[in-house]
Amino acid sequence: MSDRRGDFCAFTANRITARNALVVLEDLRIKNMSASASGTLEAPGVRVVQKRGLNRAILDKGWHRLELALASAARYTGTRVVKVNPAYTSQRCSVCGFVTEDNRDSQAVFRCKAANCGHTAHADVNAAINIKRAAGHAVSACGDLGNSRSVKQEPASWATGRTPA
Template sequence: MTAHCFGACVQEEFGNIRRAVGNTGLEQRRGYRRRGAWVGSVRQARAVAEAKVEHSWPKAAPSHILQQTLRDVDTACRRHGTFRGRGKSKQRWQPSGWVTFRWSRSLGGAVKSATVTRDGKHWYVSFLVEDGVKAPAVSLERRRRGGDRGVVTPAATSDGQFLDRGFVSPGEAARYRRLQQRLARTRKGSERRRACRAKMRVIMRGVRDRRQDFHAQSARQMVDGNALVVLEDLNIAAMTATARGSVAEPGVRVRQKYGLNPAILDKGWHSFELAVRNRARRTGATVRTVNPARTSTTCPVRGHVHPDNRKSRARFVCTACGHEEHADTVGAKDTPARGHAGHRPWRPRRQPVREAPTSVKPQGINAPTA
């Protein structure tokens, strides 16, 4: 979307004012709570009106925008707690005149809502439409597929495929490293620092676009033609948590985690799972997540479980039957066996036979909810 300079500047100014008012309102609520008191959004809105008399910067934003910001803070504090809330980084698109945008594709349905986002100097608008297309019925005769997410290879399938792609070129990595060094020598708030960060964002925007495209294409290969797709239930937040610890209780293997955490985040495990679930909604497949414990040390032929089965990161040799295969493929083969264990056939009235999951994390348009 191409927004003229006035509209872009107005939106940026509105967002800055909303962020300042929201963070100030949150800190005020925390101060009241520490004293055992409470303050609501109505009282804070009156305080903002009084602040407009003393200060000039709140006058630039309409009153209803700031009032809605305080209501959002009030809702977040009531839902999650006063001391667990965070400042808002997103902003609603407020009226600032007509803007023009380029249609990249036809909508194909009735528009339900529109979302405007900003990435650097570019603005984008996405529409949520209702196309009325229902997911097809899932047949028991369709295949099942499992997936294993890794650090070296983003995804491995149970039929032996390895889905991988480089997101950043060597030249881009070297240039980004030089920009990081240049950024460390700049002064905070300077024009040089702002220009350096803008160049860094251009490189990372290309990396994000390639990663998103890879996840969409890989999800299509993973889901299409299958009735059941099983992934590992990974606690990515805990896996990427820092291991530094404190002075009293120092962490262990800090250096290894320092290199492992960026590698996990670079592959985009959570984004890949979201892409698989979104594709499954279109094809009518079912996505399940299972416990990943011992999936890479369990023989897919005999079911023998032993830590010595995995000789290295990529090599698997069963100590009982001698079956040898890639370790990621073995992990991908064990996931559909666990995911299919809780399935049962069900036949709705006057409908063909379908499958429904019984796990705590079902995902499928055709799965019964009760």
């Protein structure tokens, strides 16, 4: 299973870095997220079984392994990998910037509670926009800053449907 996960991470990292000049990740503290909730003899933990299941799910996904694979693949493709602070990325409106935990109606629905906004989107899409913005705009989507045609872009014939001259 470990080999299969490693192959998946390497393959996915290769595809992501080959197609993008910039990869933005949340700087998640996985070790802190998966800390035990058992507590001590004097102050035993609560919901230990649920926390154990969450820890197992977090560690089973191999987030750190994918992060390492992305960094490794990026060295060969020239892709920049940027880590951003994850604070409030899922609670901030990507349109107006209003932050409150009430913006998340559910795990999947984001609805801005600001009086003059009312933006609605899938919660993960809204968070992804915030994460992308947190990385800044130093590199264009093509990775070439508009000076020439990027290597990471489809050939002109694919984009226009014509054969090259």
